[in-house]
Amino acid sequence: MTATPEGDLKTIPALLARNVRQFGGRPAFREKEFGIWQSWTWAETSEEIDALAMGLIALGLEPGDHLAIIGRNRPALYWSFVAAQKCGAVPVALYQDASAEEMAYVLEHCGARFVICGDQEQVDKVIEVQEKVAGIDQIIYVDKRGLRKYDHTHMNAYADVQAEGRAGHHRLEPVMREREAARGYDDTCVMLYTSGTTGKPKGVVLSNRNIIETSKNSASFDHLTEKEEILAYLPLAWVGDFIFSVGQAMWCGFCVNCPESQDTMMTDLREIGPTYYFAPPRVFETQLTNVMIRMEDAGRFKKWLFDRYMAHARKVGPALLDGKPVSAGDKLKYRLGEMFIYGPLKNTLGFSRVRVGYTAGEAIGPEIFDFYRSLGINLKQLYGQTEASVFITQQPDDGVRADTVGVASPGVELKIGDNGEVYYRSPGVFVEYYKNAESTASTKDAEGWVATGDAGFIEEDTGHLRIIDRAKDVGKLADGRMFAPKYVENKLKFFPNILEAVVIGAGRDRCCAMINIDLGAVGNWAERNNIAYASYQELAGHPQVLNMIQSHVEEVNASVAEDEMLAGCQIHRFLVLHKELDADDGELTRTQKVRRGVIGEKYADLVDALYGGAESVYTETEVTYEDGRKGAIKATLQLRDAKVVETAQKVAAE
Amino acid sequence: MLDGQDSYTTADGRTIGGVMMEMRNITLRFGGVVAIKDISFDIREGEIRAIIGPNGAGKSSMLNVISGFYNPQEGEVWFHGAKRPPMKPYEVARQGIARTFQNIALFEGMSVLDNIMTGRLGFMKAGLMSQALWWGKAQKEETENREAVEKIIDFLEIQNIRKTPVGRLPYGLKKRVELGRALAAEPKLLLLDEPMAGMNVEEKEDMSRFILDVNDEYGTTIALIEHDMGVVMDLSDRVVVMDYGKKIGDGTPDEVRNNQDVIDAYLGVAHD
Structure with missing residues (x-):
């Protein structure tokens, strides 16, 4: 795909130089600011990055230093990654919504000397961290607002750093070129911290080889070219965003679009119309829920038309997408639907041009998955990890299914361990956990095989990988039957009314569940059914809501009972939680995954009540507000019994 | 003192x-x-x-x-x-001198953007014909004023409601829009x-x-x-x-x- 011999393309700065030569006039970055999409070509991008890199050298950034990057998705911050590499430094991205405390750990662990912040909010946190963590030498900020009166002895505006770099280019450019040339294929490209479902975050060191090989392989798998458009809206600190917005963007030379603010994401998505799109299942779920809520409010004729054509789309849409034969009449009807329903709907959602779409991170509901595919959106699943530079398995265009995560990505080898755990080996496998040889050794063996921590199996005839649950979460009930909480939770979460669920049962005689309702979906349902409520807590405790959730739980029980191995995981009792599980309270990780241990401890009184057989339970829960203050929520929760399906086969208790 | x-x-x-x-x-x-x-x-x-x-x-x-x-x-x-x-x-x-009011005085049916634009009225000097035809001076003025308004939208962090009619906004945001309109008059x-x-x-x-x-x-x-x-x-x-x-x-x-x-x-x- 490139005229240049690949031998030269061993670093991100080298790819940047190639892009300037080949696609110099094409847009590399866009950002919506002041209501207009501002864009930078590859040539302009390169100039901006050089100016920043030279400015950083002038400020004293040395090879091998760590440079932390915190903020929302903006071109200036993406440039910081490359500028750091040009200086021979290691960029480290941090989650922007992390608290100062969480940042302190990461900044201290990586020993960052320079920190580039998006705005005042991030600068304030870093200043707070500086009280405890020594070694942060310079703070650089992009957005000047509110920062004028701060002590600037060790603080500079991004634009000023660039200006200094430009002014001193005679002196600084040779230094930068020299450092740039000194970087090799096995030098560190970036360091990203895992979100830490358990314990402290670990710094995953990824080399240029990891990132570039992975980008190359995955780009060719999906035939990505320089003409793709992506919307960069996922956290900078997440490996996926780094691969999509830096790795693949640099390898292919395509354009990265940054939204105006977090709240305008949906509008910006529609304006850009990306061709290559990634979103966690939650985003697809929310979008579908919104569409359905709005259709409920539509006129009767529109609603009828929508239902009729969506039913047709569900019938033939996926087949058409897979290139399977479909009758001429059905094709014609689908084309009509495309004109009146699917096309406008895709346009509203911002998916008109999506050629390749991925979802990963959690299991996606089959109905949701099929909805998008039936519209003709090529949505696929992938399975990945930070330690693998994302890609472990992904679905090829002609092998998309809701229940698997696809076949091994190019260059990846898979094997299943004795305990059912999935192992992989690939060029993308991380170098090490920074300053943590012990964890590195326990995760990666001498031959380069990495344990995923997930239990799964490979389907013999298709080669597709299926994931059941986290390996450490798969346990046994008191009577020895298999307990896979995630499997049941996912089934629960496929109902739009259920946002989050936590199933408990390891080592006990039966399973119970704690459930979070989805305020958007349930609130709308309440409105339509004339159910008055004043707060989340009141709605969550409403008897009719409980009835509805109970019917969902019983449906799930029926479906779980069909699988003999997992029939023991049926839910005997449940409650609806009075507050949403929140990352600020430590109940979820920053990537919105449930932290079982924390929840089990925090809600121990509720768990006891579930197994104790009481009808209701009084509880007080501590909550942390966004600004770090704490408060308490008091509630009396109703506990409900759910019908379970008796399975004929009894597993003998030993 | x-x-x-x-x-x-x-x-x-x-x-x-x-x-x-x-x-x-x-x-x-x-x-x-x-x-x-x-x-x-x-x-x-x-x-x-x-x-x-x-x-x-x-x-x-x-x-x-x-x-x-x-x-x-x-x-x-x-x-x-x-x-x-x-x-x-x-x-x-x-x-x-510009002001905001105790009980919000915005144009409920107009978008946030248009409401703030009204604050720029004092900066629009083009004649009636030019404005009606949106040609020449009026066009240039609108671009300049829109730029100023966009800076205020950015400043008040209301990009996501730029095109929303004011009547649909909650009270706190209306207050912010009103501040925006006052600021538009510089x-x-x-x-x-x-x-x-x-x-x-x-x-x-x-x-x-x-x-x-x-x-x-x-x-x-x-x-x-x-x-x-x-x-x-x-x-x-x-x-x-x-x-x-x-x-x-x-x-x-x-x-x-x-x-x-x-x-x-x-x-x-x-x-x-």
Whole structure:
């Protein structure tokens, strides 16, 4: 795909130089600011990055230093990654919504000397961290607002750093070129911290080889070219965003679009119309829920038309997408639907041009998955990890299914361990956990095989990988039957009314569940059914809501009972939680995954009540507000019994 | 109490200039009712000046005198060193004074963007024909004004509701839009009539930050009326306290807090 011999393309700065030569006039970055999409070509991008890199050298950034990057998705911050590499430094991205405390750990662990912040909010946190963590030498900020009166002895505006770099280019450019040339294929490209479902975050060191090989392989798998458009809206600190917005963007030379603010994401998505799109299942779920809520409010004729054509789309849409034969009449009807329903709907959602779409991170509901595919959106699943530079398995265009995560990505080898755990080996496998040889050794063996921590199996005839649950979460009930909480939770979460669920049962005689309702979906349902409520807590405790959730739980029980191995995981009792599980309270990780241990401890009184057989339970829960203050929520929760399906086969208790 | 024209620097590094506006012995009557009785105070350049007092103390009337909406029967208003004659509202706007209202006065059916655009009216000089045809000068002007408005939208962080009709917005956001419209006029002196009324704690914190940022970034002098004492004491450089149309205190928040008359007015002492 490139005229240049690949031998030269061993670093991100080298790819940047190639892009300037080949696609110099094409847009590399866009950002919506002041209501207009501002864009930078590859040539302009390169100039901006050089100016920043030279400015950083002038400020004293040395090879091998760590440079932390915190903020929302903006071109200036993406440039910081490359500028750091040009200086021979290691960029480290941090989650922007992390608290100062969480940042302190990461900044201290990586020993960052320079920190580039998006705005005042991030600068304030870093200043707070500086009280405890020594070694942060310079703070650089992009957005000047509110920062004028701060002590600037060790603080500079991004634009000023660039200006200094430009002014001193005679002196600084040779230094930068020299450092740039000194970087090799096995030098560190970036360091990203895992979100830490358990314990402290670990710094995953990824080399240029990891990132570039992975980008190359995955780009060719999906035939990505320089003409793709992506919307960069996922956290900078997440490996996926780094691969999509830096790795693949640099390898292919395509354009990265940054939204105006977090709240305008949906509008910006529609304006850009990306061709290559990634979103966690939650985003697809929310979008579908919104569409359905709005259709409920539509006129009767529109609603009828929508239902009729969506039913047709569900019938033939996926087949058409897979290139399977479909009758001429059905094709014609689908084309009509495309004109009146699917096309406008895709346009509203911002998916008109999506050629390749991925979802990963959690299991996606089959109905949701099929909805998008039936519209003709090529949505696929992938399975990945930070330690693998994302890609472990992904679905090829002609092998998309809701229940698997696809076949091994190019260059990846898979094997299943004795305990059912999935192992992989690939060029993308991380170098090490920074300053943590012990964890590195326990995760990666001498031959380069990495344990995923997930239990799964490979389907013999298709080669597709299926994931059941986290390996450490798969346990046994008191009577020895298999307990896979995630499997049941996912089934629960496929109902739009259920946002989050936590199933408990390891080592006990039966399973119970704690459930979070989805305020958007349930609130709308309440409105339509004339159910008055004043707060989340009141709605969550409403008897009719409980009835509805109970019917969902019983449906799930029926479906779980069909699988003999997992029939023991049926839910005997449940409650609806009075507050949403929140990352600020430590109940979820920053990537919105449930932290079982924390929840089990925090809600121990509720768990006891579930197994104790009481009808209701009084509880007080501590909550942390966004600004770090704490408060308490008091509630009396109703506990409900759910019908379970008796399975004929009894597993003998030993 | 400060006096004289000398500028000084506050503890947080802002420069407060000389006197911008001076009220001299203002008395305002509606028929037989005396709303304001012989009040004098000044507003200095770059400061945040609060007017507080119990209900019916005459605060809003005072703000209306400053804005030129009411003409006091007695007393003089001095602005930038000159005595101000009675004026029409648009003449006041031209002098660089803008305001927000206690009960929001926005165009409910228009978008946020259009509402803020109305604040730029004073900058649109193109003729009727040019505007109607959207050609020549009018087109250029619209682009320039839109740019200014977009900067304000960015400043107030309301990008996501740019195209939303104001009628659909919650109260706190409407208040923010109203502040945006006032800012669009690029005022030297900004009058805020109870900017935090009816807001929850979080909205109050947001609004306080915006007021401080406006003062800091644009150097705008701000005079505000507010009930929430916590907010007033945190925000303002100097405070005027009114009760029953009279001035009972004037000074820094600390001075005012320890003023016996003010304490009496707020805790309720029998009046003669």
